[in-house]
Amino acid sequence: MKNLEMARIFNEIADMLELQDENLFRIRAYRRAALNLESLGEDLEEVVRRDELRKIPGIGADLALKIKTFFETGRVDFYEKIKKKTPAVLLEMITIPGMGPKTAKLLYSKLKIRSIPDLEKKARAHKISGLPGIKDKTEENIIKGIEFIKKKKGRMLLSTAAYAANEVLERLKRLKEVKKISPAGSLRRQKETVRDIDILVISTKPAKVMKTFTALPQVKEVLAHGPTKSGILTKDDIQVDVRVMEKGSFGAALVYFTGSKAHNIRLRKLAIEKGLKVNEYGVFKGKREKRIAGKTEGEVYESLGLVYIPPELREDQGEIEAALEKRLPKLLELKDIKGDLHVHSDWSDGRYSIEGMAEAARKRGYEYIAITDHSKGLKIAGGLSNKERLKQIDEIHRINRRLKGIKVLAGAEVDIRDNGSLDYSDDILKKLDVVIAAVHSGFKQPGEKLTKRIVTAMKNRYVDIIAHPTGRLMGTRDAYQIDTEEVLKVAKDTDTAIEINAYPERLDLNDIGCRRAKELGVLLAISTDAHITEQFDNMRYGVGVARRGWLERRDVLNTLSWDKVRERLKAK
Numbered sequence: 001m002k003n004l005e006m007a008r009i010f011n012e013i014a015d016m017l018e019l020q021d022e023n024l025f026r027i028r029a030y031r032r033a034a035l036n037l038e039s040l041g042e043d044l045e046e047v048v049r050r051d052e053l054r055k056i057p058g059i060g061a062d063l064a065l066k067i068k069t070f071f072e073t074g075r076v077d078f079y080e081k082i083k084k085k086t087p088a089v090l091l092e093m094i095t096i097p098g099m100g101p102k103t104a105k106l107l108y109s110k111l112k113i114r115s116i117p118d119l120e121k122k123a124r125a126h127k128i129s130g131l132p133g134i135k136d137k138t139e140e141n142i143i144k145g146i147e148f149i150k151k152k153k154g155r156m157l158l159s160t161a162a163y164a165a166n167e168v169l170e171r172l173k174r175l176k177e178v179k180k181i182s183p184a185g186s187l188r189r190q191k192e193t194v195r196d197i198d199i200l201v202i203s204t205k206p207a208k209v210m211k212t213f214t215a216l217p218q219v220k221e222v223l224a225h226g227p228t229k230s231g232i233l234t235k236d237d238i239q240v241d242v243r244v245m246e247k248g249s250f251g252a253a254l255v256y257f258t259g260s261k262a263h264n265i266r267l268r269k270l271a272i273e274k275g276l277k278v279n280e281y282g283v284f285k286g287k288r289e290k291r292i293a294g295k296t297e298g299e300v301y302e303s304l305g306l307v308y309i310p311p312e313l314r315e316d317q318g319e320i321e322a323a324l325e326k327r328l329p330k331l332l333e334l335k336d337i338k339g340d341l342h343v344h345s346d347w348s349d350g351r352y353s354i355e356g357m358a359e360a361a362r363k364r365g366y367e368y369i370a371i372t373d374h375s376k377g378l379k380i381a382g383g384l385s386n387k388e389r390l391k392q393i394d395e396i397h398r399i400n401r402r403l404k405g406i407k408v409l410a411g412a413e414v415d416i417r418d419n420g421s422l423d424y425s426d427d428i429l430k431k432l433d434v435v436i437a438a439v440h441s442g443f444k445q446p447g448e449k450l451t452k453r454i455v456t457a458m459k460n461r462y463v464d465i466i467a468h469p470t471g472r473l474m475g476t477r478d479a480y481q482i483d484t485e486e487v488l489k490v491a492k493d494t495d496t497a498i499e500i501n502a503y504p505e506r507l508d509l510n511d512i513g514c515r516r517a518k519e520l521g522v523l524l525a526i527s528t529d530a531h532i533t534e535q536f537d538n539m540r541y542g543v544g545v546a547r548r549g550w551l552e553r554r555d556v557l558n559t560l561s562w563d564k565v566r567e568r569l570k571a572k
């Protein structure tokens with residue numbers, strides 16, 4: 001389908017007309033046409049064939065002719081013509097959030113901007129502030145806008161990737177020609193964001209697999225259709241590549257396509273040192289290149305003198321050395337998790353009752369959950385007043401007498417106020433089984449102040465866990481400027497656990513932070529912060545972070561049974 005391509009051309013024409021200060025109505029006409037093409041329910045080519053283009057809202061005689069010519073000749077002359085006249089960098093510049101055509105043109109002509117990196121360099125060198133017609137904040141906004149674009153460019157959350165991959169995996173698994181199937185790439189390594197999805201299949205009938213894959217209902221566009229490798233774009237614009245290998249190469253291919261690239265490079269070097277050769281087909285020995293491994297990942301690693309390295313560790317961050325010396329950690333697993341220490345109910349901003357959340361947790365095989373509704377300062381999230389809090393504690397005790405098979409802990413997610421004090425007094429805090437404390441305001445404060453607020457909170461003997469310590473929301477908000485090292489050190493000194501918040505946008509503390517926490521001997525708690533029962537499923541992303549941070553069962557608080565958790569918390 002060429003609908004989106006046509007829409008993109010119209011949108012670009014509108015951009016270029018805007019840069020030329022063209023008539024506003026003309027610009028709007030192109031944008032409106034683009035919008036209507038994007039939401040057209042059928043193949044545009046069909047409409048052309050029926051000669052019904054003028055029936056599409058916003059398509060007049062002129063645009064209809066352009067579309068028709070595009071299908072006949074593969075090009076739109078008007079588009080090619082103004083494109084030649086418009087510097088490409090200007091078109092790129094106006095995609096930066098907050099950068100209008102006026103500013104873009106001014107910077108382009110005054111500073112001779114050649115590319116976005118060039119623009120960034122000049123912004124950072126303060127060449128923009130002070131130019132006539134430029135506002136004070138513009139320079140700062142441009143830097144922020146470029147950062148935002150760079151980060152966002154083509155990466156999705158791990159959870160989005162996992163969901164899209166699963167839809168493809170489930171469909172392909174049903175084929176009898178598919179003997180084995182596995183995700184690879186950054187998705188398999190559980191990286192917090194993923195650019196594209198890689199899937200590996202064993203089959204003796206690759207043509208059949210390729211045909212089914214490229215015709216799946218979720219396909220928007222087939223990017224490549226080859227005999228053993230194809231790529232598609234889903235309707236959500238997610239790229240999925242599927243490769244078919246033969247049985248003898250599956251392990252080697254899985255190692256190769258799981259990556260990371262840095263890890264693969266180290267493996268190849270190691271092979272060369274041993275007089276071997278490793279690639280996606282296997283491990284080969286001698287002049288005649290006899291294959292000595294390839295069927296399983298285990299035998300590939302073994303042939304290189306390594307123990308099996310779990311995908312989450314394959315980042316060339318010391319895992320090769322550890323595998324050579326047989327001192328890899330025995331990584332935490334999802335099944336080690338015994339409960340969830342950060343859960344909301346309809347007493348604050350959750351959707352379900354305490355019993356509803358507890359019941360869902362019990363079905364998952366948990367031994368306990370802590371109900372940690374918000375504190376009074378967080379009014380927008382329905383924070384509980386002192387009186388309501390005391391009432392909730394009583395209610396939880398009552399529920400526990402009724403409920404079988406799961407223990408509900410009376411907890412609270414207590415707001416850390418601006419001066420580091422807590423939103424409830426100690427006589428309330430000491431009545432709670434679990435106290436988690438978190439910053440919910442003043443994200444833009446200087447790092448020193450934010451660090452001090454968290455440190456002060458940790459020094460309170462009743463604070464058990466610091467929730468989402470850096471406050472980041474991927475795609476929306478950067479981590480606040482806290483001194484993580486200082487926070488972790490004080491966590492260790494004060495016997496405070498640090499949360500790995502398993503919300504896909506948060507994953508906070510992140511993998512790097514976890515590894516440092518472990519080095520310092522800080523205990524972590526993996527929590528879902530669930531506001532609905534479905535969000536209990538996010539635990540696996542939290543476990544993914546922990547595994548990428550080299551954590552073992554003993555590093556994680558909620559792998560313990562409640563008795564042991566209570567002992568640990570009481571020790572503070």
Ligand code: DGT
Pocket residue numbers: 184185186187191193194195196197198256257258259260261264265
């Ligand atoms: P991303 O960016 O989230 O998609 O990350 P990956 O790791 O999935 O990267 P991708 O999709 O470009 O490639 C998948 C794997 O294929 C990668 O982890 C390692 C392997 N690979 C790709 N390109 C190269 C390469 O040039 N050399 C080596 N040794 N391996 C590569």
Ligand code: CA
Pocket residue numbers: 185186187195196197198
């Ligand atoms: Ca990938």
